[in-house]
Amino acid sequence: MTDEAPRKRLGRGLAALIGEIDPPADERVSPPPAPSADGRIAIDRIVPNQRNPRRHFAEDEIEDLAQSIRAHGLVQPVVVRRSSANPDGFELIAGERRWRASKRAGLIEVPYLLRDVDDRTALELAIIENVQRADLNPIEEAAGYQALIDEHEYSQNELAGVIGKSRSHVANTLRLLRLPDEVQRMLSDGDLSAGHARTLITADKPEALARRIVEEGLTVRQAEAIAQGAGDQPSSGERRQRREPDEAIAELESRLTGTLGLKTRIAPGKKGGEVRLKYRDQNELDQLLSRLFNS
Template sequence: MNEDLSKKRLGRGLAALIGEMDRVPEEKVAPVATMDRQIPIEFISRNPRNPRRLFTEGDLEDLTHSIREHGIVQPVVVRPVAGSSDRFELIAGERRWRAAQRAGLAAIPVIIREVDDRVALELAIIENVQRADLNPIEEGMGYQQLIDEHEYTQADLAQVIGKSRSHVANTLRLLKLPETVRDLITNGSLSAGHARTLITAEDPSGLANKIIRDGLSVRQAEALAQGEGGKPASGQKAAEREKDADTQALEKLLSDVTGMQVSVNHKNKGGDVRIQYTTLEQLDEICRRLQS
């Protein structure tokens, strides 16, 4: 199957993929084995590569109660375990699977997919991202897993997941933070927006605790990270101090891609993007890229 076409279709979501796979036989997409088939719950094992790591007790208890009352409304998605005729591994739906065990269900409805590790990971990330089930650190780790194991670029990820490239880049940047700060993001004490202001700070853990303790806004956190008491770092321009973390990340991304200094300036109803060049060769390169 054409890889670019596969990624475009995956980016449209898990439900779209499930509905389309039966209708495109010429692409040799693996057909659906069974829809809504009931499988004994003990024949299903969790996926150790699932990007979702955190399952809160409260959420599980609420879902368990709902399953006891109404059953499982949406089937889980599984794939056959290699070398076994009756064993399956979860692709998506681990929370439902866990709650079903708590509710005492003997069997649960499944959708079976014949997919490899790469597609299984894509599906798991897409479903969790679209359902907002992943915290930012889990999301970033899932993206990094696709990059490390399947040679994805950030542009590939943006297309597959259905997010902007800057969103992917910003989420991956959170993984550079110390584990203590990542834990604060995971448990919800610190937002991703606050955390991005700390990536280049000398003491991100200390600043993170101060942000939480004082209830600072993202803008206040940016000022705190730039200098003690909100004072700018030495030599920093006023215009740069006013830019939020997302804009600064976008500037860095564009600078890395072009190899030149790029600035993004937002105004009331728009803005401008400026690319600085130092040689005529760099100007020629800019013109070539724009023309292509």
């Protein structure tokens, strides 16, 4: 089999291998039919795929899905292959979030699709499914692309064709791996958007600018201006105009932090803005939810 064969097969036949991929919510017209399962399997016989590009699983998403599974069961099967390390076990190819939520929901068995694929194809499928579901943060997506390029000699054009993205999207995403570790962490944690991060690639001091973006709630355009050397030193008039609202926001942030017991950041924009709360563990999140829903 040539190197081109699996790429073409994945590009055209992904749904046949792992079942239909749910489209984004804003593109969904009607619920897609669930693929037919090959049967049911004991959940403890399944182990996660150590090469899964997705590393971050939000606790609230897992809990929401677990509640749905308790009420309605697991509708879409997980996709597995036989484990090379354990003849009685199976390794996940796709559906780790569903598997985690099913375990939390207390399921003993789950529906599954069994696929006979090698390591290369398993990695490709894991990356493609996550990309098509938009489950990856930008750094996970970039790392997944880089793994396919490094390990399977994809060109950027070939990779773009397989995953259904433009070549410029692939190239811009890969450039994020050039950012310092601290900035990559902020991007993975959701403190920075991919648009913000792209402005930092050519900045002289990307870590400092990243912190400023978060602290001041800068827009992408403002960050671009600073990265290019414009707008870095506001005029005295601008500083005077900015001081009053900044002080008011800081006071409000302090009051909310004291009331909620969580670090609070307010990021105003031209139209509306964002209020961000940071919690350290599940206990802090539970306390916040209790206050919100029982108030």
